Amino acid sequence: MFVDTAKVFINAGKGxxxxxxxxxxxxxxxxxPDGGDGGKGGDVVFVVDSGLNTLxxxxxxxxxxxxxxxxxxxxxxHGPAGESLYxxxxxxxxxxxxxxxxxxxxxxxxxxVIAKGGDGxxxxxxxxxxxxxxxxxxxxGEDGEIFEANLELKLLADIGLVGFPNAGKSTFLSVVxxxxxxxxxxxxxxxxxxxxxxxxxxxxxLVADIPGLxxxxxxxxxxxxxxxxxxERTAVLLHLVDAYSDDVAASYxxxxxxxxxYNPELVKRPEIIAITKVDGLDEDxxxxxxxxxxxVAGKTPVxxxxxxxxxxxxxxxxxxxxxxxxxxxxxxxxxDGEEEIExxxxxxAKLAESWSVEKVETDDGIRFIVTGDKVEKFARRTDFxxxxxxxxxxxxxxxxxxxxxxxxxxxxxxxxLRIGKSEFPFLEQ
Ligand SMILES: Nc1nc2c(ncn2[C@@H]2O[C@H](COP(=O)(O)OP(=O)(O)OP(=O)(O)O)[C@@H](O)[C@H]2O)c(=O)[nH]1
Ligand SMILES: [Mg+2]
Numbered sequence: 100m101f102v103d104t105a106k107v108f109i110n111a112g113k114g115x116x117x118x119x120x121x122x123x124x125x126x127x128x129x130x131x132p133d134g135g136d137g138g139k140g141g142d143v144v145f146v147v148d149s150g151l152n153t154l155x156x157x158x159x160x161x162x163x164x165x166x167x168x169x170x171x172x173x174x175x176x177h178g179p180a181g182e183s184l185y186x187x188x189x190x191x192x193x194x195x196x197x198x199x200x201x202x203x204x205x206x207x208x209x210x211x212v213i214a215k216g217g218d219g220x221x222x223x224x225x226x227x228x229x230x231x232x233x234x235x236x237x238x239x240g241e242d243g244e245i246f247e248a249n250l251e252l253k254l255l256a257d258i259g260l261v262g263f264p265n266a267g268k269s270t271f272l273s274v275v276x277x278x279x280x281x282x283x284x285x286x287x288x289x290x291x292x293x294x295x296x297x298x299x300x301x302x303x304x305l306v307a308d309i310p311g312l313x314x315x316x317x318x319x320x321x322x323x324x325x326x327x328x329x330x331e332r333t334a335v336l337l338h339l340v341d342a343y344s345d346d347v348a349a350s351y352x353x354x355x356x357x358x359x360x361y362n363p364e365l366v367k368r369p370e371i372i373a374i375t376k377v378d379g380l381d382e383d384x385x386x387x388x389x390x391x392x393x394x395v396a397g398k399t400p401v402x403x404x405x406x407x408x409x410x411x412x413x414x415x416x417x418x419x420x421x422x423x424x425x426x427x428x429x430x431x432x433x434x435d436g437e438e439e440i441e442x443x444x445x446x447x448a449k450l451a452e453s454w455s456v457e458k459v460e461t462d463d464g465i466r467f468i469v470t471g472d473k474v475e476k477f478a479r480r481t482d483f484x485x486x487x488x489x490x491x492x493x494x495x496x497x498x499x500x501x502x503x504x505x506x507x508x509x510x511x512x513x514x515x516l517r518i519g520k521s522e523f524p525f526l527e528q
Contacts, residue, residue: 105157105250112140114217114240115168115178116482117225121233122174132233133175134223137240140216141165141181145194145202147209148187152328153362154250165214168240171222181216191253191332196246213248217241220480226491236487238480252332256294256307257423259333261354264311264321266339267375269293270406272308275416280308287311287322292329299416304423307333314353317360327361334426335419336370340392342377342403347388348395369422370399373415378405456504467510467525468517469501478518489523 115137122130143165163186169178194202194213202211220238227234260268264286272278278295281288293308309329313321330336336358344350351372358365372392377385385403392401400418404411454471477495482488496502496516505516505525512526 104252105154105161107157107161107163107248107250108245109143109214109248110162110164110245111143111214111243112165112167112181112183112216113242114138114140114219115170115181116239117220117222117237118171118173118176119223119235119237119485120173129233132223132227133173134237135171135173135176135178136222136225137171137219137238138168138178138180139219140168140240140243141183142212142216142243143184143186143214145186145188145192145204145211145213147190147192147204147207149190149207151187151189152252152331153189154192154252157250165216165243167243168216168219170240171219171237175222175224177222178219180219183216185210186213188250189252191255193251193253195249195251201248214244214246216243218480226487234487236482236485236491238488239482241476241479254334255292255329255332256305257333257426258297258304258306258335258337258419259330260306260308260337260339261312261330261358262339262375263313263341263344263350263354264288266311266341267406268308268311268339271337271339271373271375271404271412272306274406274409275412276306278306278308290322292326297416299413299420302420302424304416304420309333312354312357314357316357324361327358327365330358330365331362334368335422336365336368337415337419338370338372338399339375340372340388342374342380342385342388344388347374347392351392352395369426371415371418371422372396372399372401373411374401374403376405376407377403378408378410452499454499454501456501456508458508458510464515466515466517466522467505467508469496469505470518471499474499474501475519478521481521483521483523486527490527492518492523493526 117136118134120134122133124130143163165184166181168181171178188204192204218241220240223234223237262268269280269282269289272280272295275297276295278293280293289310295306297304297306310322310326317324338351340347340350355366374388389401402411402415404415452473454474457468459466477492481492510525514525515522516525
């Protein structure tokens with residue numbers, strides 16, 4: 100069964116670091132701080148492009164990386180923003196992160212920021228205050244969002260009707276479903292795919308009537324290969340072969356060879372063959388045509404139908420249903436394989452503010468581990484090699500009430516705190 104999926108590594112740009120610098124003025128030995136801010140890192144943005152119809156390219160190039168922001172510089176110069184990466188995806192692409200859908204790309208031209216670039220750090224020009232005339236610290240830029248995402252291409256329909264022009268595809272759709280496509284006695288009546296829902300034994304199946312294909316379609320003959328891409332997005336194929344065709348076996352084979360030239364995967368899809376328009380034909384002739392197709396059909400089941408006389412339709416629909424249910428099972432298995440994400444009831448803003456402290460015994464002694472979105476964010480932006488920077492983080496912990504809790508749990512000035520990957524003493528030593 101065909102399920103188009105790809106795993107990609109998404110890496111938005113890191114924000115640039117802020118600069119530490121002081122103005123140099125004539126007659127002034129040390130001017131005020133003038134270190135500029137780092138630029139924002141580039142985002143990773145998905146854009147729906149009508150020219151694409153598979154995720155195959157992502158299998159070869161799974162890393163999607165945007166550019167980092169530039170660092171700040173002296174004389175209040177801010178770093179330039181990193182260039183965002185725009186990635187073209189086919190319509191119907193669903194993006195999942197940890198099993199959860201984060202984007203559903205349903206319209207041509209639609210854009211979605213999949214991963215945000217990190218904010219740039221503030222330069223020291225920001226940290227000037229009445230008590231701190233010469234701030235010798237700047238923030239580091241934040242990392243851009245980095246994660247693994249699963250892409251899935253949604254199918255256009257459960258069943259795709261394929262065959263030569265005039266084979267009776269639209270007529271079939273109009274009889275088995277609620278759709279009312281245009282039907283006429285000439286080739287290429289259908290110019291865009293029609294969709295309809297067919298119901299058999301309580302199962303609804305979405306059927307796509309695809310414009311007629313001819314020999315050379317894969318190279319652009321007839322209506323060309325534009326419609327082969329719709330075939331790519333159907334799970335099960337129903338080949339309709341006109342019973343009045345001189346060579347039914349060749350008709351079926353021509354279509355398969357065009358499908359295969361366009362995408363070799365297409366001939367591996369589950370398929371059913373139906374010889375159409377048998378209402379006006381003698382039974383021997385119908386049987387002869389069935390036998391002729393069977394010589395080349397391999398294991399593919401062959402039916403004879405008349406859409407006009409409503410003959411053989413339920414049988415074909417039941418055979419299709421079997422294949423459709425099978426293909427849906429495979430999709431479900433893929434979905435079930437992904438871990439469930441816990442739902443949280445706190446609002447995201449509240450959640451970001453919240454923090455917790457845990458005292459743990461490690462090989463290196465006692466550690467007070469502080470967790471929480473906001474504190475971790477500040478810690479990531481802190482340059483731990485700079486004591487002023489670390490002091491600012493200590494101020495923030497105090498303001499958030501973390502200091503109080505640390506003391507309650509027995510932390511002393513020399514106790515080591517751990518936030519994210521960084522460790523530092525509770526109070527300046
Ligand atoms: N006798 C008979 N004629 C049929 C049957 N099904 C379709 N036809 C006729 O065949 C012709 C073509 O039918 P369509 O359904 O438009 O064929 P199509 O495959 O959609 O053709 P394109 O859209 O051009 O690819 C029409 O004149 C239909 O009336 C059938 O079961 N019996
Ligand atoms: Mg048609």
